[in-house]
Amino acid sequence: MDNKSDTALTNKTQFDKNLNITLIRPRRTMESSSVFLKLIFRNKLTGISFIVIGLLVLVAIFAPWIAPYPSEGLGNVNLNNVFLRPSLLHPFGTDEMGRDILSRVIFGTRISLVISTLTIFLALLIAVPIGLISGYYGGIVDEIMMRITDMFLSFPPLLIAIVIASFMGPSLRNVVIAIIIAWWPWYSRIIRAQVISLKERPFIKASKCIGSSDWYIMFSHILPNVIAPVIIQASLDMGGVILTAASLSFIGLGAQPPEPEWGLIVSSGRAYIIDGWWYSTFPGLVILVTVLSFNLIGDGLREVLDPRTRMR
Numbered sequence: 001m002d003n004k005s006d007t008a009l010t011n012k013t014q015f016d017k018n019l020n021i022t023l024i025r026p027r028r029t030m031e032s033s034s035v036f037l038k039l040i041f042r043n044k045l046t047g048i049s050f051i052v053i054g055l056l057v058l059v060a061i062f063a064p065w066i067a068p069y070p071s072e073g074l075g076n077v078n079l080n081n082v083f084l085r086p087s088l089l090h091p092f093g094t095d096e097m098g099r100d101i102l103s104r105v106i107f108g109t110r111i112s113l114v115i116s117t118l119t120i121f122l123a124l125l126i127a128v129p130i131g132l133i134s135g136y137y138g139g140i141v142d143e144i145m146m147r148i149t150d151m152f153l154s155f156p157p158l159l160i161a162i163v164i165a166s167f168m169g170p171s172l173r174n175v176v177i178a179i180i181i182a183w184w185p186w187y188s189r190i191i192r193a194q195v196i197s198l199k200e201r202p203f204i205k206a207s208k209c210i211g212s213s214d215w216y217i218m219f220s221h222i223l224p225n226v227i228a229p230v231i232i233q234a235s236l237d238m239g240g241v242i243l244t245a246a247s248l249s250f251i252g253l254g255a256q257p258p259e260p261e262w263g264l265i266v267s268s269g270r271a272y273i274i275d276g277w278w279y280s281t282f283p284g285l286v287i288l289v290t291v292l293s294f295n296l297i298g299d300g301l302r303e304v305l306d307p308r309t310r311m312r
Helices: 001-044 044-061 101-137 139-153 159-169 173-199 204-211 213-251 264-271 279-304
Strands: none
Touching: 044 101, 044 279, 101 139, 101 173, 101 213, 101 264, 101 279, 139 173, 159 173, 159 213, 173 213, 204 213, 213 264, 213 279, 264 279
């Protein structure tokens, strides 16, 4: 009976410990999230930028319900409302086809955010393995990979994107491909530099001593420790990708009519800039605010994720 009682008591104690761990983990997650938000909103500009980007995400998700004229936002023509000035019915005015510009800007939010998110994600899928392998193994592997990377880095990203988009033809899909090819080398360089600084640390050597494989070390020990600068750079590049996509659409290599892409709307309105100043002005301001917000978020994340700047 005593053995059974001891076993039952041990099982109950272990159950209580597991229950406490289960309860503590969400609590710690909530506490760390609140600390992160406090650090972010300590800088008012960064906090405002987070709110702006959050609102843009909501606008992109609920565009069909937010847009005052959803059909016009998707490209339907309304020749009864050609070039109406900004008013309560059309806060951003209308274009040469009578379409509500605010509705088109709202639907364009979807395109810009999807392009930037998808481009950064796919660029990281290419850059992370290359940066990890190059920095970890070094030698001839590093030389070959970095020389290929240097070939791309020797040209401005926008120029590479223009050349590739021109060769592949104008479309949003080709814009994404062009920007990915222009962007991934920057991330691979950042990751490689971080890996080189980490691979000689004692905890990496200890992991090798206990027989851990190279792939396990790279993805379980090194990658989590290099992710912070990558996140910072990615947040800064979100605005850059939006600007590059808008630039390609502006020169006719990106989105094609009647797609409501921001750069294409600005490009279409430049012919009417004197009589219809609102046509290009409001979409241009939206691009400005979005890119500025992403840049401010990147600066804020640098302050939060870098302990040296956090302690200032």
